[in-house]
Amino acid sequence: MFSIRSTALAAGLALAVNVSLAPSVCAHADPGKTKVAILIFDSVEVIDYSGPLEVLSDANFDVFTVAATKDPVTTSAGDAVKLIPKYTFNDAPQADLIVIPGGGFEAAKDSATVAWIKRASEQATHVMSVCNGAFSLANTGLLDGLKATTTAGNINRFRQTFPRIKVAPEERVVDNGKILATAGLSAGIDGALHMVDVMKGEGAGQSVANLIEYDWRPNGSYVRGAMADRFIPSVIRTLGTLKAGDAVDWNFQGGKNKWETTVWYTTKLSPSDLFAQLKTAYTNAYALVGPWAPNSFRAEAAGALSTNLSFDDREGHHWKGVLAVEPTPGDGQQVAVRFAVNRAG
Numbered sequence: 153m154f155s156i157r158s159t160a161l162a163a164g165l166a167l168a169v170n171v172s173l174a175p176s177v178c179a180h181a182d183p184g185k186t187k188v189a190i191l192i193f194d195s196v197e198v199i200d201y202s203g204p205l206e207v208l209s210d211a212n213f214d215v216f217t218v219a220a221t222k223d224p225v226t227t228s229a230g231d232a233v234k235l236i237p238k239y240t241f242n243d244a245p246q247a248d249l250i251v252i253p254g255g256g257f258e259a260a261k262d263s264a265t266v267a268w269i270k271r272a273s274e275q276a277t278h279v280m281s282v283c284n285g286a287f288s289l290a291n292t293g294l295l296d297g298l299k300a301t302t303t304a305g306n307i308n309r310f311r312q313t314f315p316r317i318k319v320a321p322e323e324r325v326v327d328n329g330k331i332l333a334t335a336g337l338s339a340g341i342d343g344a345l346h347m348v349d350v351m352k353g354e355g356a357g358q359s360v361a362n363l364i365e366y367d368w369r370p371n372g373s374y375v376r377g378a379m380a381d382r383f384i385p386s387v388i389r390t391l392g393t394l395k396a397g398d399a400v401d402w403n404f405q406g407g408k409n410k411w412e413t414t415v416w417y418t419t420k421l422s423p424s425d426l427f428a429q430l431k432t433a434y435t436n437a438y439a440l441v442g443p444w445a446p447n448s449f450r451a452e453a454a455g456a457l458s459t460n461l462s463f464d465d466r467e468g469h470h471w472k473g474v475l476a477v478e479p480t481p482g483d484g485q486q487v488a489v490r491f492a493v494n495r496a497g
Contacts, residue, residue: 172463187215187273188349189247191285192217192235193265197228199337200282204251205284206488207344210360211352218244220264228255241268249347250276253340254283254303261291270294278347280332282340288331292315298328303336304377305386308443315491320375321443325370335377341366380411382443383463383471384491387415388432393426394419400486418486426487427457427477434475434491444471451475470497 166366188208201217209215219225219237227233239245250272259265270292273279281289286302287310289295296316301307301323311319312366320326325343326333327350333341345368349357360366381404382402388394394417401416419426435451448464454474461473473493 187247188213188215188249189218190251192219192225193257194226196227196253197255200253200340203341204344207360210363211348248277250279252281252289254285260286266291278330280343282334283336286333299326300333301326301335307377322375324375348400355477378408380406380493383493384413387489411494414488414490416488423457423477423479423487469495474497
């Protein structure tokens with residue numbers, strides 16, 4: 153397990169987390185245990201590293217952290233949680249399992265991080281990415297020709313950036329044998345439990361899941377990347393005209409077979425200008441690579457400020473949808489942008 157030292161700061165209570173495991177384990181890697189190296193870096197997503205760390209530690213693996221230097225690492229929680237790496241790229245022992253979490257950093261092809269992942273992976277039995285850590289792993293080339301997934305909001309960017317990878321958005325954990333990729337955030341817990349089963353024997357993962365009181369469903373139905381909003385691009389990211397602060401309210405609801413997103417914006421754009429920009433941006437959003445089958449997308453006018461959509465997804469299912477801009481009565485600068493999609497067959 154890891155020790156926690158708390159230090160009071162003027163702005164509140166901050167935690168300095170020393171992820172150099174218990175003293176009996178810290179001095180040297182235990183040669184009798186399965187060794188797990190967890191990559192950490194500034195802006196590492198807390199649950200991406202801590203979920204697998206908890207699972208793999210409780211499985212009695214020898215878990216340690218590795219970073220570029222031994223300087224304290226600031227996590228995605230900012231100053232609230234800082235980590236002290238156990239090893240650097242230069243002195244880390246060879247691990248049996250390499251865990252590559254996501255966060256506010258994706259290692260470039262020519263980076264020291266990718267070089268370490270490649271080097272450590274050569275002798276490792278397994279390599280596992282969590283969330284957008286898949287981008288760092290993909291930049292090593294180790295995922296080429298394999299199936300993989302990443303966090304739901306990055307699926308289309310992942311597909312476009314790495315065309316040699318078979319993207320599997322409807323799988324929470326993708327196991328290729330040596331290399332495993334999980335979806336976002338909490339999916340790293342599922343991936344780690346799966347690795348416990350793989351490395352210790354069937355049933356071992358469930359034993360750890362029971363220990364941490366986690367409702368593990370290896371073949372469960374919830375996969376965030378499989379939700380129907382994968383066909384609805386971010387209005388702000390796609391359009392660029394609107395800013396995050398322009399959104400005054402929102403409503404998202406749906407599941408695998410249907411989804412409706414409504415966002416109310418305050419904007420100086422006229423409803424007709426906004427609709428024209430949205431329609432162009434949406435129909436071009438996945439011109440080359442997207443969640444629907446190539447050449448299947450159709451958009452037909454349904455009114456001055458709405459259009460009907462139809463397309464097939466990559467599995468051959470038929471979908472219908474609508475894109476509409478709805479002015480708010482009595483408020484000339486507030487509009488609702490509504491996207492709705494539903495599986496038609």
